[in-house]
Amino acid sequence: MRVLLSTIGSRGEVQPMLALAVELRELGAEVRLAGPPDFRGLIEGYGLEFVPVGPEVSTFDQTSRPTPEQRRAMITGTVVDQFDALRPAVRDCDVLVGLGALQIAAPSIAEERGIPCVYTAFAAKTLPSDHHAPPPLGLGLDSTADFRTQWRQDADRWNDIWREPLNAQRAQAGMTPVDDVQPYIFTKHPWLASDPILDPWPTPSDLDVWQPGAWLVRDERPLSEELEEFLAAGDPPLYFGFGSMQVGADTSRAAIEAARAVGRRAIVLRGWADLALVDDAPDCLAIGEVNHQALFPRVSVVVHHGGAGTTTAVARSGAPQVVVPQRFDQFHWAKRIETLGIGVAHAPGQPTTDSLIEALDRALTPEIVARARVFATTVRGDGAARAAQQILALERL
Template sequence: MRVLLSTYGSRGDVEPMAALAVRLRGLGGEAVVCAPPDREFARLLADAAVPMVAVGEAVRPLVTGTRPPPAGDFAARTAAIIDAQFEQIYTAATGCDAIVATGTFPVAAAARTAADVLGLRYRHVSLQPTLLPSKHHPPPGRPGRPLPPGAGGNQARWDHDAASMQALYGDPVNRIRVANGLTPVGNVRDHVLTARPWLATDSILNPWPATPPVIQTGAWTLADQRPLPSPLEAFLAAGPPPVYIGFGSIPVRPRHDFARIAVGAARRHGRRIVLAGGWADLAPIDDRDDCIAVADVNHQALFPRTAAVVHHGGAGTTATAAAAGTPQVVVPHIVDQPYWAERVARLGIGAAHRGPALTTRSLAAAIETALRPETRARAAAIASEMRTDGADTAARLLLDP
């Protein structure tokens, strides 16, 4: 069986697809990943020996502002993205048996349309829960489509969301469908997500209610075999466990102030610091030897050797820290990050900072919570309950006739 895995977003959208591709290969299947052409994603997939088809524009320059945003209004940009992605995914999926899609909605819509035109099995996977309709949480905001006054409860809000998604994405999707002999769809959101989407999250970190039904596979984790860099190994060996500070693909601003506050907060507790540059290019604020800067390193190897992990609350980073049994401080910025911050706090495995606006005092207080012995004990207990076979579960579902 040959499967095309389509994604578009940050590393947290690409790495799980690499994990699924590796597990499919181990079970006798084949997989190719359509992903943005960022060098770090190409390297990630190459290291895993997973074939990649580069689609769309590189994500990092768009997120960090080093490349101007695309020209045109939202509708024109959306139509152009769906058209281009459909053509690329359609070509890449020729000869495949199935398509699995995640990432930004226009790209997932293009993948679903390609699957329909080619007559392929299709599965949509969400790597976090907040974008899936449920009466238990509200929908996210949509570009230019605010909720009307008095929108009611969550179900009414999700009904409005479906209408908003149809207005935003229905026309370009239906133009492609009609041009290829297919009937238009009246609810493009639910058509793309499917009646029973997959949810690639751990059920301990993210317990999903019984309704609406999803197939919760567990998180898709790519085993990282990379050794830690020699300077980092030496730093870890030279003293007590440090605090890790990194914000992944979030371009925190102003970055020097962010680094100054974060490093200062850890120093208030007498802790050494591992500072990850990330897409914000964070750097040490002075030349003291209690702080080391790192680029892309193996979190699975590093996090168990730290006292706490301070991060942005991406689904992947949250799950990796939780699996390591290491207390966390989540500083949420966008999308699902407030949800993961709330879950970390509720589970007692760390602290949730209130939003992205930091002060040394506020972050130091959150780190204090994470460093308590009872927090570490709780983090270790939760780690022992987490599943590690999410990608295997998904691969077997795909391969099951």
């Protein structure tokens, strides 16, 4: 069986697809993974075939506000890039799996090829439901309306943005136009790659959602000698990491000052914002890419942006967490860990020294520490393996 996996986005979108790819390969499938060119080294490092789609996402200015003309050109370019990349990539494949809301071309490419297409979300909040509102995107949904109405408004927004460039590509392929883009992309049978206890799918629902669990890469990389020495030199430190988010330059100073204020050492992930230490004192360490599964059980609190993968990895580790959400589904994850009592939801946006001190004081309370440890035992780790088995079953239908 040959499978094409496709995603557009940051590490948070690529990482679960990588986990699925590894599991599929272990079951004997041939796997091709399409994604932003930033991740060629990561994906090929696992011995997987990589297909680049679009421009590098790490260089995109997350704070930019393009003009309407620039925005329309970007949207058209994104759709064209996806069709141009996925059409040859799917040539010999039996199934196409797309993850994330930007999979505009995937269902059309699968339809053209005559193969199944599986749409996968990584957070319950991103799929339509009468039980929650759409993810906040700052695009003027009526927050006073009921959830079903808000999702209809969100679907209208999808049509305004994506329908014209999508149907232009479909017309070139001799395919009929799509009237309603969002349900066409999501399908009536989407998969939800998140933990069913950390992020349960609400029922009843108009969608037939299958939730195998989060797709997590089994990471056996050792920690660096420098990091091991730092961990051994004192009590478990705090970890501050904002991954692909371009947080402000003052984030490092706020983090380190807050750590010192609560009497803890600090590890700072450089990330895409290229965070750095504020001095050369021995109580702080800046690191690059790291094995979360090996590190998180050895820190006292994880402070992060609230990406789906990071939130799940922290929950599995048993460490309390402070979520400082920046965009999209991250607000949802912040609310979930606060509701579950396994961490603290920090206010959105740029953290300050004072705001981090307050959040850390709460996260370090015995109640939250104990609850986080217990909750870790409930988070399943076989989501990607279950999904891989289900994909192989599609060939037999």
